[in-house]
Amino acid sequence: MNQTITSILERRSIRAFKPEPVPEREVNWILEAGLYAATSRNKQPWFFSVVTNKAILDKITRGTLETMRTTNIEQYKIKAQDPGFSPFYHAPTVIFLSGKDDEASAVIDCANAAQNMCVAAYSLGLGSCYVRSFKQAFEDRVLAVELNKALGLPEGYSTIFAVALGYTDEPPPNTPHRNRDVIRYIK
Template sequence: MEVATAINERRSIRKYTPEPLTREEIEKILTAGMMAPSSSNLQPWYFVVIESKENMERLKDIMAIATNNLMPYFKSRFAKHPQVIADTSAFVRLLGGAPVCILAFLLKDDYTLRLSAIQSVAAAIENMLLTATDMNLGSCWLTAPLSGGVDDQIHAAFAPDKGELVAMVTLGHPDQAPAAPRRKDGRYTII
């Protein structure tokens, strides 16, 4: 698949089949992430792949807390769309039934240029999303653990000796084919 095709076909998948991913699929996605550009070539990322049922349940227990914390936001943001509130909260709580979740952390806590390090991890995440699309797999980038106030709990549970949680990515075989959301106008200027 060409890069432009992967960019245009990538969708945030919020419902997955129970079919597991192979170790080769996971490693290909991780490798793509680690090929991302990084500030000062720090390669400041650290990924924890959750695939065991036990650890996935542990993660979902934490995400249930995030969901409860985010409900006031969901109700405000989607006030006229109660089904979106229900769907979004169910996804955050249960991670869409994804068989794999990648937690993206900073490798350490003391980067001089913290924002640059976070941007580098974000570049790695985008590489992983596009690679998943190329492999006909679904993915969704979530910052819900941060906005839901459970990032420290996830950090303590899964990578206590690493830096802060940046985001998480669900991965699996898609059980939906959502349409592309309309892109908003007025998002750039050429001068």
């Protein structure tokens, strides 16, 4: 089996990170992998914000927690009570993927970029987790404007996903069962 297939099959979402920073060289390779993701009609309707600033990540976490505390979803209310909660699992580096608001394929294209980034991170010996729960912080319009500015977003872009990156501080989870009944060959 080749290294690409191995990386895809072995990569797991990591939810515990060591505090040491990810070297910029590795972050640049991960960003490059994201830039090479497939996009509809090669529109590349994305913008990537690399955040290592703990104050910004903490602000997003506080906004997420505030929304979780006031929701009607019981699971979120329970999570919001955890004093160690972080939608980024305390990763030292988080890449936010934002898409053009007027591009229909932006969500799918950003998902493709996030997947490429996660596989690239694994191939470089880093852990990653593809996250979206932080989006709740952006439900507060005033806070969203402030956060968009902090993330350096151009006008007409909205944050869609994030990839938490760092050195793993936990063993990778076991490989979950894969249902093979979802495959049909039509000849």
